[in-house]
Amino acid sequence: MPFRTDWGIKGAIGVLATVVVALGIGRSLDSGVVPIGKQKVSLTFWNGFTGPDGRTMLEIIRDFNRENPDVEVSMQRMDWATYYNKLMVAAMDGRGPQLFVVHASTLPRMYRAGYIADSSSLYSGSEAIPPSDFDPYVLEQVKFNGKYIGLPLDIHPQGMYANADDLKAHGIVDSQGNAKLPANKAEFLAAIDKLKTPTVWGFALTLWRNNFQSLMPQFGGRYLDEQGNADLNNPGNIAALSFLGELSRKKLIPPPENGLGWVGYRQHKVDMVWDGVYMLGDLKRLEGLNYVAAPIPQIGPKPGTMADSHVLCVRQGISSAQRDAADRFIRYLSQNSIRWASAGQVPARKSVRELPEFAAMPVQSAFSKQIPYMMYPPRTTVLFELTLEIDVAVEKVIRGTADAKTALDLADANAQKAIDRDRREAKSGVTP
Amino acid sequence: MSYIRQTQRAGLLFLAPYAVSFFVFAILPIVLSLVLSFMRFDLTNQSAAGFVGMDNYREAYADPYFWNAVRATLFFAIMIVPGLLVIGLSMALGMNAMARGQHQVRALIFLPAMLNVAVTGILWQWFFNGQFGLFNFLLKGLGMGPQPWLSDKGFAMPSIVLMSVWWSVGGTAIILLTALQQIPVMYFEAASLDGASTYQLFRRITLPLLKPVMSFVVITTTIAGFQMFGQAFMLTRGGPELSTRGVVQYIYETAFNSYRMGYGAAMSWMLFALIFGFGIVQLRMMRRTV
Amino acid sequence: MSRTPLRVINQIVMQTIGVLMLIPLILMFLTSMKPEAEVLNPENVVPRTWTFANYQQVLGWAEEAPFGRWFTNSVFISCAVTLGVILFSAMGAFAIKRLRVPGGSGFLTLVIASMMVPGQLFLVPLYLILSRLHWLDTPAALIVPATAGGFGLYMLSQFMEDMPKAIEEAALIDGCSPAQVFLHQTLPLCAPAISTLAVFTFIGSWNDFMGPLVFMDSVRNYTLPVGIALYQSSYYTEYGLTLATSVLAVTPLLILFALFQRQIVSSMSASGLKD
Numbered sequence: 001m002p003f004r005t006d007w008g009i010k011g012a013i014g015v016l017a018t019v020v021v022a023l024g025i026g027r028s029l030d031s032g033v034v035p036i037g038k039q040k041v042s043l044t045f046w047n048g049f050t051g052p053d054g055r056t057m058l059e060i061i062r063d064f065n066r067e068n069p070d071v072e073v074s075m076q077r078m079d080w081a082t083y084y085n086k087l088m089v090a091a092m093d094g095r096g097p098q099l100f101v102v103h104a105s106t107l108p109r110m111y112r113a114g115y116i117a118d119s120s121s122l123y124s125g126s127e128a129i130p131p132s133d134f135d136p137y138v139l140e141q142v143k144f145n146g147k148y149i150g151l152p153l154d155i156h157p158q159g160m161y162a163n164a165d166d167l168k169a170h171g172i173v174d175s176q177g178n179a180k181l182p183a184n185k186a187e188f189l190a191a192i193d194k195l196k197t198p199t200v201w202g203f204a205l206t207l208w209r210n211n212f213q214s215l216m217p218q219f220g221g222r223y224l225d226e227q228g229n230a231d232l233n234n235p236g237n238i239a240a241l242s243f244l245g246e247l248s249r250k251k252l253i254p255p256p257e258n259g260l261g262w263v264g265y266r267q268h269k270v271d272m273v274w275d276g277v278y279m280l281g282d283l284k285r286l287e288g289l290n291y292v293a294a295p296i297p298q299i300g301p302k303p304g305t306m307a308d309s310h311v312l313c314v315r316q317g318i319s320s321a322q323r324d325a326a327d328r329f330i331r332y333l334s335q336n337s338i339r340w341a342s343a344g345q346v347p348a349r350k351s352v353r354e355l356p357e358f359a360a361m362p363v364q365s366a367f368s369k370q371i372p373y374m375m376y377p378p379r380t381t382v383l384f385e386l387t388l389e390i391d392v393a394v395e396k397v398i399r400g401t402a403d404a405k406t407a408l409d410l411a412d413a414n415a416q417k418a419i420d421r422d423r424r425e426a427k428s429g430v431t432p
Numbered sequence: 433m434s435y436i437r438q439t440q441r442a443g444l445l446f447l448a449p450y451a452v453s454f455f456v457f458a459i460l461p462i463v464l465s466l467v468l469s470f471m472r473f474d475l476t477n478q479s480a481a482g483f484v485g486m487d488n489y490r491e492a493y494a495d496p497y498f499w500n501a502v503r504a505t506l507f508f509a510i511m512i513v514p515g516l517l518v519i520g521l522s523m524a525l526g527m528n529a530m531a532r533g534q535h536q537v538r539a540l541i542f543l544p545a546m547l548n549v550a551v552t553g554i555l556w557q558w559f560f561n562g563q564f565g566l567f568n569f570l571l572k573g574l575g576m577g578p579q580p581w582l583s584d585k586g587f588a589m590p591s592i593v594l595m596s597v598w599w600s601v602g603g604t605a606i607i608l609l610t611a612l613q614q615i616p617v618m619y620f621e622a623a624s625l626d627g628a629s630t631y632q633l634f635r636r637i638t639l640p641l642l643k644p645v646m647s648f649v650v651i652t653t654t655i656a657g658f659q660m661f662g663q664a665f666m667l668t669r670g671g672p673e674l675s676t677r678g679v680v681q682y683i684y685e686t687a688f689n690s691y692r693m694g695y696g697a698a699m700s701w702m703l704f705a706l707i708f709g710f711g712i713v714q715l716r717m718m719r720r721t722v
Numbered sequence: 723m724s725r726t727p728l729r730v731i732n733q734i735v736m737q738t739i740g741v742l743m744l745i746p747l748i749l750m751f752l753t754s755m756k757p758e759a760e761v762l763n764p765e766n767v768v769p770r771t772w773t774f775a776n777y778q779q780v781l782g783w784a785e786e787a788p789f790g791r792w793f794t795n796s797v798f799i800s801c802a803v804t805l806g807v808i809l810f811s812a813m814g815a816f817a818i819k820r821l822r823v824p825g826g827s828g829f830l831t832l833v834i835a836s837m838m839v840p841g842q843l844f845l846v847p848l849y850l851i852l853s854r855l856h857w858l859d860t861p862a863a864l865i866v867p868a869t870a871g872g873f874g875l876y877m878l879s880q881f882m883e884d885m886p887k888a889i890e891e892a893a894l895i896d897g898c899s900p901a902q903v904f905l906h907q908t909l910p911l912c913a914p915a916i917s918t919l920a921v922f923t924f925i926g927s928w929n930d931f932m933g934p935l936v937f938m939d940s941v942r943n944y945t946l947p948v949g950i951a952l953y954q955s956s957y958y959t960e961y962g963l964t965l966a967t968s969v970l971a972v973t974p975l976l977i978l979f980a981l982f983q984r985q986i987v988s989s990m991s992a993s994g995l996k997d
Contacts, residue, residue, distance in 0.1 A: 009910055009912075009913040009917070010905070010909060010910075012917070013808070013809070013909075016801050016804060016805045017805055019797070020802045020805055023794060023797065023798040023801070026794075027798065027861075044939075050952075076940075076941050078952040079952070082935065082952065085689075086935065086936065088475055088476075088688070088691060089688075091475075092475055092846075092849075093849065095853070095939065109476045109691070110476070112476045113475060113477070113691075114478070254563075256583055257578075257581075257583035257584070258562050258563045259563055260563055263960075266758070267758075267759065381476065381477075384690050385690060392673055395673050396673060399583075399673070401673070425474060425477065425480055426477055436822070439900060440822060440823055440824055442901075443818075443822065443900075444823055444824075445817075446813040446814065446816055446817035447813070447814050447823050449809070449810045449813060449814075449869075450810040450813065450869070450870075451829070453810065453866065453867075453869045454833065454870045456851070456870070457848065457867040457870035458836050458844075458870040458872075459836070461843070461847035461848050461851065462843070464851075465839075465843045465847050468846075468847070526739075527736055529729065529732050530732065530733055531729060532733075533733070536740065537736050537739070537740040539979075540740035540744050541739065541740055541743050543747060543976075544743055544746070546972060546975050546976065546979065547747075547929075547968070548929030548931065548947055548971070550931065550947075550951055550968075554961070554964050554968060555746055555749075555750050555965070556746075558961050558965070559746070566749065598743070598746070602743065606918060607918060610915060610918050611884065613914070614881075614884065614885065641884070644880045644881075645880055645881070645884065647880075648876065648877060648880045651834070655837055655838050658838075661842070679840075680840055680841075680842060683840065683843075684842050687845075693846060696842075696843075700839070700840045700842065703840050704838055704839050707838040711834075711838060
């Protein structure tokens with residue numbers, strides 16, 4: 001017995017060691033670096049497009065690589081939260097991708113980190129992308145200290161998706177008998193009521209915070225005041241949040257612990273939801289759901305929704321050859337943004353939106369109607385803290401543990417603390 | 433005596449590999465992070481970096497979110513340490529007393545520990561789901577109403593503890609079982625020949641001989657409990673209303689979402705102080721009880 | 723342990739517990755074979771329609787996701803880490819508890835204290851250190867720092883303290899070199915504890931998420947669980963799909979465990995310890 005165990009443990013260690021050595025040798029032989037014939041400029045491109053839209057992006061990249069044999073763009077994608085962490089840690093050390101995508105709302109922070117290179121060259125010169133081809137509001141988001149630090153690729157507003165079959169079945173139709181999505185508060189509430197059955201809800205919230213932020217502009221709400229101080233308890237915000245709170249209180253939407261949001265819509269258990277245009281990719285893979293889209297109904301005195309943009313950026317400190325290649329890729333992507341639109345996005349360039357192919361995309365076109373009155377997240381370096389406060393406030397109101405005014409008052413106070421602290425700490429002031 | 437010196441010198445050689453790795457990859461980062469905790473270091477504003485002395489610690493002391501997180505973490509630790517110890521020990525004793533099939537049960541109990549926290553989180557998120565989760569479905573079958581497993585402040589943390597017990601008890605039980613089986617059977621045989629009851633055998637032989645390993649289990653479980661992150665993050669993201677957001681999650685968000693590394697480091701050190709304090713108390717207690 | 727009815731009850735209870743621990747895993751597997759519509763209706767545990775759709779979707783990413791490479795990465799790194807940890811920890815514990823190395827117990831206390839430092843704290847400083855060493859995006863970044871963990875040293879020290887020193891002391895006095903005593907007496911005597919440590923270490927290394935995520939840049943250098951998790955192809959939680967990816971991430975581990983289970987479990991029990 002002792003002899004056998006003796007052999008056992010040393011034998012086991014021996015096996016481990018053999019495996020390690022064998023694999024180690026094997027790996028160093030297959031280093032994976034394929035020697036490239038000509039001098040290729042290789043660029044890494046990171047983003048968070050983990051949905052089906054990522055596949056579309058991959059295909060666009062493949063075509064670019066084929067048409068530009070002297071450049072090799074390789075893409076890496078991961079979920080947005082992880083992506084930002086990894087990006088920042090890499091940036092801190094001067095490593096990281098040459099090309100990357102960020103949300104316009106994160107630009108203040110990214111810019112102050114000194115990570116992003118000036119991209120004004122994209123807008124001038126012989127191959128210039130004309131600034132006039134963008135909505136001023138959108139282009140403003142990428143302008144810092146008079147320079148453009150990126151190229152907006154798309155706009156992704158929140159809009160309304162509905163189940164066309166159920167709407168028709170309950171008589172919510174227009175004169176031609178097609179499903180008619182509610183356009184204002186009265187129609188919206190009436191629809192919720194008509195659509196409700198023992199197994200189906202008329203409406204459910206998806207990402208609570210996004211749903212609230214979509215309503216904010218409708219009531220004249222805003223995040224910050226003119227001095228850049230927190231204004232979360234603005235009467236407009238309170239009105240918007242109160243509306244959602246009412247929906248919850250009157251049990252017009254599923255109870256909070258239900259978790260039915262987007263998944264419920266896919267499962268025909270919810271007939272109307274508000275979500276981003278990028279969710280289209282998931283709907284396209286689904287069979288049996290006759291989806292239809294429209295702008296978010298006007299619940300408040302004016303129309304409004306929430307939106308953000310994906311911005312293509314280039315890292316500081318890359319070689320001029322890489323910069324050149326990166327610029328070519330960005331231009332290519334921008335010119336081909338109609339393909340990107342098919343993945344469930346609204347192109348940022350006006351000329352692309354005027355193409356007939358875009359008009360033939362019903363969901364994207366419907367959502368794009370909201371561009372004149374959409375509102376982006378606030379341009380601040382403490383976006384995370386602000387968003388967290390909004391999250392908690394919205395949660396309290398929907399769960400019924402606080403009313404809108406109390407919740408938003410507290411959120412405002414905490415947000416202001418974060419803003420004050422950030423101002424105090426920012427010595428070399430780079431005002432976003 | 434040269435024998436002693438010879439063995440001691442050999443001892444240095446034997447300890448050297450671990451010690452080198454430890455100093456470079458454990459002590460050095462720890463020292464760096466201690467330095468960091470006295471600095472203001474915002475990744476997105478590195479030009480404003482500089483020493484601020486105790487400011488970060490003062491900020492943490494006055495930060496209601498920090499204390500909220502401490503409360504959540506304490507709540508978790510207080511439930512998980514006795515839970516894992518008692519359930520783990522019971523399982524170890526139970527397995528040890530099995531006539532046959534001990535190996536199979538041992539393997540089964542250990543299975544959950546092979547999952548990583550993300551997978552376990554998703555699985556239990558599905559179990560706890562209010563609408564289509566397994567538990568509420570079972571409750572419905574038994575005629576009871578659905579429970580707000582993760583959406584009610586009173587339920588959320590206990591639910592997280594439940595998942596953690598399922599996930600970790602296998603490891604605890606295995607360690608205790610291995611230790612149990614190292615106790616020479618002869619001791620038990622002699623004592624029961626002398627007329628000792630099962631309880632006396634347990635109290636006078638098993639417990640004292642298990643003490644070093646039990647104290648190891650208590651300390652490591654406490655340390656792990658205070659550092660709980662993945663479980664709550666996967667199940668509730670810290671909700672409802674931040675009631676399950678532990679200190680490590682708050683530190684993580686501060687360092688990697690707000691990019692305030694200095695402040696994050698300071699809070700980590702305050703957490704360390706907490707863990708250390710508890711650890712000392714526990715070591716003292718274990719030393720005193722037989 | 724003499725009453726037979728008590729034994730029978732214990733037998734039944736323990737086996738039930740074993741099954742209870744297994745059930746969630748079985749459910750995970752069964753649910754991953756359900757189409758999405760069924761996932762949300764838990765009336766049937768067993769899928770009415772068995773489908774591989776979720777797995778097809780996951781494996782369909784293969785053109786951009788090098789599963790095979792991720793798998794060998796995981797095996798290589800986990801084996802190397804396990805080897806490193808058990809050797810370093812066994813040698814260290816031997817030095818402290820048997821060779822009476824000067825400052826041994828103080829060092830051990832320091833190590834235990836270091837375990838109390840929250841793991842996330844290490845991330846950024848470690849990243850900077852590894853960057854200076856040019857180890858980022860190489861396996862060394864995951865393997866070497868793992869050997870600095872205190873769990874192994876602490877655990878083996880406690881087990882060694884619990885074991886009688888007589889045999890080893892006698893051998894040392896007799897003039898055997900410490901190396902001989904270590905190889906021929908200590909290792910076999912500690913085999914149960916070392917095996918247990920090895921299993922824990924391997925699993926911990928396999929499931930490590932933050933390490934590969936932060937210290938590896940290229941996709942081909944990720945480990946299997948990290949790679950799979952990052953390629954979630956949805957913007958919301960599609961449980962069927964997510965559970966399928968989880969099954970794929972954990973299956974290699976389960977297979978390895980099943981293959982070596984007899985070995986591992988038998989060496990975990992103290993068949994080698996005589997008194």
